[in-house]
Amino acid sequence: MDSATIIPDIKGADYENNKLDPFRGVVASMVAEFFGKTPEQVFGVLEVPRSPELVGYITLAVPRLRVQGNPAQLAQQWIEKFVPNEYIIDVSQASHYLNFKYNHPLLTKTLLKHIYEKKETYGTNQSGAGKTCLIDFSSPNMAKPFHAGHLRSTIIGNFVRHVHAANGWKTIGMNYLGDWGKQYGLLAIGFEKFGSEEELLKHPIKHLYDVYVKINAEIEKDPNVDEQARAYFKKMETGDESALALWRKFKDLSIERYKDTYARLNVEFDVYSGESQISNESMSRALEILKEKNISTESNGAIIVDLSQYKSDVAMIQKNDGTTLYITRDIGAAMERYEKYKFDAMYYVVASQQDLHFKQLFKILELMGFDWVDRCKHINFGLVNGMSTRKGTAVFLDDILEQTKESMHEVMKQNEKKYAQIDNPEYVADVIGISAVMIQDMSAKRIRNYTFNWTRMFSFEGDTGPYLQYAHARLCSIERNCGFELNPEIDFTFLKEKPAIELIDMIAQYPDVVKTALQTLEPCTVVTYAMKLSHHVSVTLESLWVMGAERHLAEARLFMYWATRITLGNALKLLGLKPLERM
Ligand code: ARG
Structure with missing residues (x-):
């Protein structure tokens, strides 16, 4: 040599x-x-x-x-x-x-054998071994709509998590529910007036929202309600078991229902936390540090931090009635999380409407002297316009997903012959529909706003979720129909046509994609890759057949398509999709 x-x-x-x-x-x-x-x-x-x-x-x-x-x-x-x-x-x-x-034949041989060994883990690396990251994502508010911002946070946060895992990190997925504050006292008062035990058990999320809307309307008519809510929340804050029991029931039932929806979206959390879980001790400790270090000041009985010298605004951290705020709980939460997990990175996947909030939060943590604040990052994203069902302005994610499934089902029925071959069309419609929503969401840079487009996202042509699923299912069908087994001992030098070389090059680049995604945390880099790969699959399939080709060619090509299917499947899973084998 x-x-x-x-x-x-x-x-x-x-x-x-x-x-x-x-x-x-x-x-x-x-x-x-x-x-x-x-x-x-x-x-x-x-x-x-x-x-x-x-x-x-x-x-x-x-x-x-x-x-x-x-x-x-x-x-x-x-x-x-x-x-x-x-x-x-x-x-x-x-x-x-x-x-x-x-030397392309050398690459082909080493790559295909490698994929054969790695399969589902092809593309991953161990660069993050020993490191832990915490991802705070989805984090909806109890009794309030799970809006498009929460959906985006769920999709993007799940991606951030998969990308870290693929780069060898240990990940902790945390759902930090909005479940604390005077409004939950109000909800309890509302439930006494308008609630139904039966409805609560059947449709907890919808029912609590109804109650919440009704009691809010009531406040306008009856000023006493506000006072009652305040008193109720006070009881909750002081740990009154009877007040907490009802709230806990609301919370448990809501979480159970969220879990069903998350399962549909292929998302799981390691921890269901929430604003209510932040201890008074950590918040008092935070307030003490802020006072000691002369970071906070008093203003009309409230405690504020003036961040104007850091090109930011004034942040209020305690109201004049002594109660805490969203940001106070986030300060306490960050401290508790660091103590508990000693994370190497922490991500807050939240819409860009909260840019100011996180800027202030990080500045305050820095002023408090926590050097781990460098490990915290706000992963922001733009707005979605027009995410409502076609009928009206439903705000429940489940309704959106139901409608998605129905629309997809309609699209599938248009191809009668194919439709007849699918075993469980409802399930397939659900998975493709969700892929459509997710890919639409991840196709552009996170910060860009987009408009929910009910027609375009379901198309099987163009850069859509159904298109990616179709490419994957098509590759699976080659394996099913070819009539022979995968054989890693074959002669790979038969893979020498231009489309084959190009396809092999693309799949060889997948580990680069996984690595880059960790740097940018932009799902669109992976979507673009999966699209390019899928386009190229259909180009290659036009000329390089498995069925009908001579045996040695057929075997080599089958291997190439199989490796492509593994790679595309891994990319789809990285994005959080469930790759379909038939559709
Ligand atoms: N519940 C909040 C909202 O819906 C999002 C929470 C994000 N996480 C956090 N640690 N602040 O706006």
């Missing part, structure tokens, strides 16, 4: 899990010395070219190395010395770019 094919130890390279990395490593070791850089520096700037003519290449943009001299000339000089090796078989130059052609 000549020295060029030594694969150097490089921080950031993952030779075990990323089968493009050995090729990159060799490129890095080949050019580093010539350009006066370390292999690591070269490795960090290598790119996968976008241009279709450069499929099967790794690119180095010489200027990215920040070398002295003319990059194009240097590239030219380097090329003259090039000797092909087992990994890099050719090099070409285009002005200041060097394009390294790698």
